[in-house]
Amino acid sequence: MNYYLAPLEGVTNYIYRNAYHNHFERMEKYFTPFISTNPNTRLSAKELDEILPDNNKGQYTVPQILGNKSGEFISTANAICEYGYNEINLNLGCPSNTVVAKNKGSGFLFHTAELDRFLDEIYSQAKMKISIKTRLGKYDPDEFYQLVKIFNKYPLEELIIHPRIQKDMYRNTPHLAIFSAVLDEIKAPVCYNGDIFTPGEHQNIVSKYPYVENLMLGRGIIGNPALLGNIKKTREANKAVFKSFHDTLFNDYLEVMRTEQYALSKMKEIWFYMIHIFEDNAKFADQIRRCLQLNDYQTIVESLFEEKSLQENTEGYRCVVNSLNNG
Secondary structure, eight states, X not given: OEEEEOOOTTTSSHHHHHHHHTTSOOOSEEXXXXXXXXXXXXXXXXXXXXXOGGGSTTSOEEOEEEOSOHXXXXXHHHHHHTTTXXXXXXXXOOOOHHHHTTTOGGGGGGOHHHHHHHHHHHHHXXXXXXXXXXXXXXXXXXXXXXXXXXXXXXXXXXXXXXXXXXXXXXXXXXXXXXXXXXXXXXXXXXXXXXXXXXXXXXXXXXXXXXXXXXXXXXXXHHHOTTHHHHXXXXXXXXXXXXXXXXXXXXXXXXXXXXXXXHHHHHHHHHHHHHGGGBSXXXXXHHHHHHOOSHHHHHHHHHHHHHHOOBOSOGGGOOOOOOOOXXX
């Protein structure tokens, strides 16, 4: 089984990926948050930081591109591949309304004729491998039957499937009936993504789909970075490991972010998920959320690690998130 880190916009940047890679069970692939195409195909400083080889040492990193114009996609992919990459991922999964309104991400899935033409153009011109991360559709899971017919026409490196529709965002449960119904029809290698928060939920997916050899972990890993080690039973994480991970993230954000307040905001994003690894966490979750000063933040976090225990029963741990604007 191969495991991938999902691209979560605003969360799994290169700082997070490096801290994770150096503290917890390592992934076979790490996907960057999406890079949006633009007419001049120029990469911003922030986008360059995500793909610079020095920022991705020892990792198999796959840059992800968000766009719906084939020329811009190919130009952006070529610019990225100049840094040594040979695989690009196309984002057809982002459910954010601002993205979907532009017919990008999962919003592109509803426009099947345009999508088919787009894929024909990028796969006929591409010099690199192109994988796709997708949802089942925009309005109805049954849209996926037609989408699979389109995907099967092209040499996808891999099809990563989050079995929700755009309108679900991250609510409701994955539409596993549709995933099951079309799985044997998909020609490309398949990777499953969605709602794996515990080893038990992992085992459920593995048991149902023994021929799916790749799994992508997203919110479950952000909430519990030790999850893959728990699944494999290879690396047990204790509070010292989590504290070292936190301190690495915190110090690296302080070093590279524009302001201390921006670094604090990034740590709050992480704690939105990761606070759930601690028992009886409500008070500290509220304190971190309301915190405005770095000194106060450091005091709160030190107290959290000193006073609270990690959840002992990983099967009882579940980070429940109803919405997040990323693919």
